[in-house]
Each structure stands twice: as structure tokens, then as C-alpha cells.
Amino acid sequence: HAPPPPPPEGLRPGGGPAGAGTRQVMSGAGSRDRQSLVLRYNYFLNTLDHSLASQAIPTETLESQYQDLLGFVRQLSKEDRVFIQRENKDWDADRRRCLQERCRERGLL
Structure with a gap:
């Protein structure tokens, strides 16, 4: 018999950091991940x-939020970092630099 369908994205176990839990093996799953x-x-x-x-x-x-961001980035693979930099239309390098400077001004760095 066929296995039950996976739960919706937000309810899947291991829906946390990349690599946590099991990844679905189906067409487009890697792209969605x-x-x-x-x-x-x-x-x-x-x-x-x-x-x-x-x-x-x-x-x-602010410190907690900054540490959460760092923790997320540090657990990414090199390939995932490259993908995010290439595909992220909302946060380009200039906008990220500006955010980093604001973090520095508030004493987070």
C-alpha cells in the first residue's frame, strides 16, 4: 500500500533548519526546499x-534576533548560501550591508 501523503509544509516534522528531518523525494521538492x-x-x-x-x-x-540570524546562516551549506544570494530579490548585498551597519551602530557586532 502507498504511504500516507506528507503533512502540509508548516506541520512537517523537521520543518526547522535545512537538513533537519527527512526530505521528500519527489519532483520539485529540492527547489521548494x-x-x-x-x-x-x-x-x-x-x-x-x-x-x-x-x-x-x-x-x-536585538542581540537574540541577530544571534538567530547568525545561527541560521552558519548552518547553511555553501551551495545553499550561493542559491540564496542569487535568488533573493528582496535583500540584495547593499541592503544587507546597510542592515549590518545598523547592527553595528546599535552595538550588536
């Missing part, structure tokens, strides 16, 4: 960007 990496990376960047825009956000919160 990689596109998901771009969206997750942007989530970390957008969260930090939004928090930096407010002086009311405690430094501890």
Missing part, C-alpha cells in the same frame, strides 16, 4: 530590520 530557505532567511532579516527601526526594542531582543 531551497526557495523555503530564501523565505526563512528573509524572515530573520525582516524581523531584525523591523526591530532596529524602533528605539523601544531592548538591546537583549
